[in-house]
Amino acid sequence: MRKIFRASILNPIDVNTWRFYRDGALWVDHGVIMGLDDFCVIAGQMGANPDIEHLDGVIVPGFVDVHLHWVQHRVSGQFSGDLLTWLQEHIWPEEACYADTDLARVAAVRFYADLLRAGTVMGMSYSSPHAEATQIALASMRGDWVVGNVLMAVHAPHTLTDHSLHDPGALRAFLQRTDMAHYALTPRFAPNLTAKSLKMLGRVAAEHPCLIQTHLAESLTELRWVKELFPDAAHYTEVYDRAGLLTPRTILGHCVEMRDEEWRCVRARGAWVAHCPTSNEALGNRRMPLEQLRAHHIPFALASDIGGGPSHSMLHVMQRFLGVHRDAGVPVTPQEALYRSTKAGAECMGRGASGGELTVGKRADFVLLPQKSAADSVEAWFEACLSGAPADLEHRPLGTWLSGERAA
Ligand SMILES: [Zn+2]
CATH class of the missing domain: 2.30.40.10 (Urease, subunit C, domain 1)
Known part of the structure; x- marks a missing residue:
C-alpha cells in the first residue's frame, strides 16, 4: 500500500x-x-x-483534543450556567444514563464518527464512572484515544458514586484488564474525592504507567468549595500535589484561577495544562491567563471540553483561542493555534513519536x-x-x- x-x-x-x-x-x-x-x-x-x-x-x-467528556457529547452546548449548578442539574443526570450499555454503545459510535467528521483523530476523554461504558469507549475507538472512567466518591448522587471504582481493590482489578496505553486515571475533581481517596489514587498512579487527568481551578465557586473541603491545603494545586497526582504524565484541565505558587508547583512537577477556551467562555468562567502560563514555561495543548465547550470542532476551539486572548491584548498567532491543536496535543499524550x-x-x-x-x-x-x-x-x-x- x-x-x-x-x-x-x-x-x-x-x-x-x-x-x-x-x-x-x-x-x-x-x-x-x-x-x-x-x-x-x-x-x-x-x-x-x-x-x-x-x-x-x-x-x-x-487534530488532537486533550480534554473532553465523550459521555457529554449528546448534550454539548445544550446547557450553560455556573459550573457547579451545570454539573449537578444537567451533566450528572446525563452521565448516569451511561449505566445503560446499549445507550453507551450507540453514543460511542456517534461520538467517534462526529469527531472524525470534524477532523479530530486523537484525544483524551473522560468517561462516566461506569466500567462498562469506559470499556465500550475503548472498544469502539476510531483514532488514537486515551479514556478514563471518572472517579467520584463523595458530593454527588449515588447513581454515580455507587458505580465509581474509587475503592482500591475494585480499581486495581479494573486496571488489570485495561490497556494502560489507552487509559487515564481520572479523579473527576477534588470536591468529588477525600484527601484519603486522592492519596490512594496517587499510589495507584505510581504503580501504573497510565496518564492521569483531572480538573483544576476552573471557576471561583469551585475554588471556594475546595477551600471549605480541604481547609489545611495552602491552595487547590496542593490538594493534588500532596496526593502525588502531579507528574509529567498528568494533564490538568482549565487552570484558570491560579496563584503564582500554584504555577510554580505545576511547573516543578512537569504536568501539562489542557486549555479549554470555548468551555471557559460558555460556562461564564474567566479567561485562562495565557501570559502567566507562558511566563512559567508550562506546556499546554488545546481542548474542546465538550459538553462544557459547545462544540467538538477543534477549528472552533482555535477560533476562540485566538479571539479571547487577542481581546485581552495577549498576542497569539494562527501558527500557535495549529501547533497547540496537533503536535503539542500528541506530545501532551506521550504520543510525540507517533502522531501530531x-x-x-x-x-x-x-x-x-x-x-x-x-x-x-x-x-x-x-x-x-x-x-x-x-x-x-x-x-x-x-x-x-x-x-x-x-x-x-
Ligand atoms: Zn472537563
Whole structure:
C-alpha cells in the first residue's frame, strides 16, 4: 500500500512556525509517512508509475483534543450556567444514563464518527464512572484515544458514586484488564474525592504507567468549595500535589484561577495544562491567563471540553483561542493555534513519536481543509478556515484520513 497524496500541505513545526507546500506530496506506506516534500521531489524518489491520489484542498495533521467528556457529547452546548449548578442539574443526570450499555454503545459510535467528521483523530476523554461504558469507549475507538472512567466518591448522587471504582481493590482489578496505553486515571475533581481517596489514587498512579487527568481551578465557586473541603491545603494545586497526582504524565484541565505558587508547583512537577477556551467562555468562567502560563514555561495543548465547550470542532476551539486572548491584548498567532491543536496535543499524550504532525515515521492521520486561493497568505487562509459558527466548523473539513485510509 504505497501511495502519494498530492495536495497543498501545511505542517506545524513549533509554536511560531509552520511549513507550507503549495504543490506538496505526502508519501504513505502501510499507514506510515515515508516522506513529505514538494511533489516534484517525492515523485522523483518513488520510481515509475507511483499510485497518486490528487486531493483538492490543503492537508494538515489530524487534530488532537486533550480534554473532553465523550459521555457529554449528546448534550454539548445544550446547557450553560455556573459550573457547579451545570454539573449537578444537567451533566450528572446525563452521565448516569451511561449505566445503560446499549445507550453507551450507540453514543460511542456517534461520538467517534462526529469527531472524525470534524477532523479530530486523537484525544483524551473522560468517561462516566461506569466500567462498562469506559470499556465500550475503548472498544469502539476510531483514532488514537486515551479514556478514563471518572472517579467520584463523595458530593454527588449515588447513581454515580455507587458505580465509581474509587475503592482500591475494585480499581486495581479494573486496571488489570485495561490497556494502560489507552487509559487515564481520572479523579473527576477534588470536591468529588477525600484527601484519603486522592492519596490512594496517587499510589495507584505510581504503580501504573497510565496518564492521569483531572480538573483544576476552573471557576471561583469551585475554588471556594475546595477551600471549605480541604481547609489545611495552602491552595487547590496542593490538594493534588500532596496526593502525588502531579507528574509529567498528568494533564490538568482549565487552570484558570491560579496563584503564582500554584504555577510554580505545576511547573516543578512537569504536568501539562489542557486549555479549554470555548468551555471557559460558555460556562461564564474567566479567561485562562495565557501570559502567566507562558511566563512559567508550562506546556499546554488545546481542548474542546465538550459538553462544557459547545462544540467538538477543534477549528472552533482555535477560533476562540485566538479571539479571547487577542481581546485581552495577549498576542497569539494562527501558527500557535495549529501547533497547540496537533503536535503539542500528541506530545501532551506521550504520543510525540507517533502522531501530531506530518513527518517521516509517524501515522498518516490527516485532515483536508478547503483550498487556499493563490492570492491569500497562508495566515489569512487559515484564519478564514477558522471563521464561522460551530455547526459550520464541525463540517468544514473535506475529509479525514487515519493511517492513510479515508475515515470520514
Ligand atoms: Zn472537563
